[in-house]
Amino acid sequence: MSFDTLKLNAMFNRVMENKMELEDDAKAKAYLIKVFGNGTPSQHELHQFNQVVVEQAEIIYQRKATDVLSILADVQRRPNLEIIQYRVPSQHKAKWFWSANGTSVEHTRIGTEGVRTMIPTKISTGAYYEILTLSEGDVNYFREIVNLVADAKIEMYFQQLSKLMKLAITDARIPAKNVLTGSNLTLAQYNKLVNIFVRAGQGRPVFVADSALIDHFAFQQASDTTYKELLYDELKRSLVEDLSIVQIGRSTAVDLVNPFVVGSGNTKTLLPVNEGYIFAGGAIKPFKLVEFGGITQYTEFDSDLEQIQIKMTQNYALDFVQGELIGYVQDDSIVL
Secondary structure, three states, rough: OOOOOOHHHHHHHHHHOOOOOOHHHHHHHHHHHHOOOOOOOOHHHHHHHHHHHHHHHHHHHHHHHOOHHHEEEEEEEOOOOOOOOEEOOOOOOOOOOOOOOOOOOOOOOOOOOEEEEOOOOOEEEEEEEHHHHHOOOHHHHHHHHHHHHHHHHHHHHHHHHHHHHOOOHHHHOOOHHHHEEEEEOHHHHHHHHHHHHHHOOOOOEEEEEEEHHHHHHHHHHHHOHHHHOOHHHHHHHHHHHHOOOOOOOOOOEOOOOOOOOOOOOOEEEEOOOEEEEEEOOOEEEEEEEEEEEEEEEEEEEEOOEEEEEEEEEEEEEEEOOOOOOOOEEEOOOOOO
């Protein structure tokens, strides 16, 4: 039996969005039972099903990427593989040299820019899922598979961002003064780091991190001998009541959307809880990410293990843009 891929995508999109029309639930169950019920799905049906999975995962991923990735990276999407060039404007103010009348003048270049080249690369991952649950028409299991694929893509990009960040620290593209690591870091240490970006930026520095790391510094304000005297009533109330702390010292805190990984039993989050990033206010984003198309999937069925194996690939280009206007914080005492 042949199924219409467009109609399947439309139906399962309504399933994922919890906007099911009349009979959608029954039709989705019937489809799963039809494909997987006899225990030997055809290669065509498996490929079609996994294509629906990755296309629905792409929708979920792009929504989550807006909340997570786009805070740290300038994200662009291109349909075709190509070499990308972009300009990085200088973040430093022009340094003027004044000379006495009658002497030669040194001319200062204004609006300095550097040209960067990004070359596409391919990254891949794999997963498998059991045929038994799908053969019983479990629509919730379909939702779980889709969310796992979406989370895997975001986690993959953050792993690459973290690698680039640590490489930039190692080769000093990020100055050592911009890095704060250790255990049980103090508010005083944090504020010393923030002050670097107060001087460098155009506005209040932004601290992007998991709520656990934000809370670690924010709650110290209530006991710090200096800052507790500066807490106004609105900020005191925020520390007690708000789900997201908006101010720590001179910085604005942005809580990363960092959900539990589906299927982990609430023991693993999508992103590390003990890492954070600080930007100078008004600065360019530290990373540039270009995606070429979406996930490409390849399907295999292991009849001995009754497992469906899916290999997923993604073409992308990722670059670290600017090091002097970003800081990195890691506190080993922060755990889930």
